Amino acid sequence: MFAAIPTSELVMLAGALLAAGAVTGILAGVFGVGGGAVVVPVLYELFRVVGVPEEVRMPLCVGTSLAVIIPTSIRSFNAHRARGKVDMSIVRVWAIPVVLGVGLGSFIARYAPADLFKVVFVVVAGISAVRLLFGKDNWRLGTEVPGKIVMSIYGVVIGVLSSLMGIGGGQLSSLFMTFYGRPIHQAVATSSGLGVLISIPGAIGYIYAGWPRAAEYPDVAALQFPMALGYVSLIGFALFVPTSIFTAPLGASLAHALSKRRLEIAFGLFLLAVCARFAWSLLT
Template identity: 40%
Template sequence: MIDFLLTNFPTLLALIVTGVFAGILAGLLGVGGGIVIVPVLFFLFQSFGVSAESAMLIATATSLATIVPTSISSIRSHHRQGNVDVDLLKHWAIFILIGVLLGSWQVTRVDGTWLTVLFGVIATLSALNMLFRSGKSALFASLPGKAGQTSMGAFIGFFSSMVGIGGGTLSVPLLTLCNYPAHKAVGTAAAIGLIISLPGALTMLLLGETPADAPAATFGLINLAGFACIVPLTVLCAPLGASLAAKLNAAKLKQVFAIVLLITGLRMLMQVFM
């Protein structure tokens, strides 16, 4: 154990910093950890000699694994406040799960390059949504019918699992576009995050083939060292971010984060195409 710690000290230190960073941002801005963790791990693993393709696969799976415990904690908090829509979840859960199983299985079969492109597109669109649609009125008067909601659930599950993000990045914007209360969208997204992350992470752990150039302590496609470093620090540092939010201008900080996310998404796309 001591030899492992000494040999991999730079990697472990970088993972610890990632956990602190993700936790503070989650508390400060209310953004999901996956949208932060995936790109950080993607570039971090490459800096330690992992190929871009392998780095994206491992970052995606490891991010999903970290979302499991943090989403459980978040669900408890939102449920106490009555912000988890159980009726919506009853209808959506099976279709989200189907999307997750298809998406996470696909991750174990595709080249990591395509996941990089997909994440880059989703990150770019999320950043543009934060910059230009924050606080704007809904586009639709209500949620669509059962067929439309079924499609929404499957869409959220499939694409979220493929890029290692929880429920918030896709479900909150989609729900609020349909005139759904923002506080309930956030609370329900926490529960959606668990439906996405648990089966997705298990699929990638059990069915994923560990790349030859994977960093130490990687099993399947999940880097357990990353999981062990990131999860406790994310949980510990989220309250710090929340206390900072009370003292700082969170709206302006969210705009800064959106710009950073936009640059990150575009950089990932450029790495593939240029």
């Protein structure tokens, strides 16, 4: 049965999501990312404004982010594969472990306290920020990717962390591959395949995880059907995707006006700002 949603609240939420999608598209175009690193912090502030309780706000952001990633990750993967840039041998090794990790992360999401999502985001995004701001191209762990067992373990870790952060796994897998000497363009292309493996089961898992929680907050319209399914905001998905796609070229144009190093510094500082925001909310 549809939740009774005041028209004023529906209009406010829809307008805010359209605006947030536009901002996300610009940021994604500038920084070359389209996953949770941008979507989750934008949604977090938006859902705070519309009154989503702290206890369920972060998982709602993460689940919605995973759903938003689905169409973009499929499109990205197909484009990279058509150019022959994807190392399918790595994708095949990671496929099952990553999906298992996503399943485990989704299970954790059903029972985890809200602060866990913030802690994971702060740690992983913080490491990425340090790598962007202070890392050097000659930082290496080896010249060849490790064996199947190590790769499988890392695949599970990628799946768990990505499902708890609402990202497509590109930050984690690209970082791993470049540390083992893979060219950045190949690392990015191969990582696009993980977005498909993570986003689809991840979104389904968050629908499952959030379904019983929505019943605990009957007065929160943003959690009720048809506004949401579990921890996936349907209106967020519907309004975020088209506006972010529309404004992403503007962000890309801005990115081309900056050097690679300036982009790295800008994105690193953005991630540090997000980490500081979530760290502050953990302390207060």
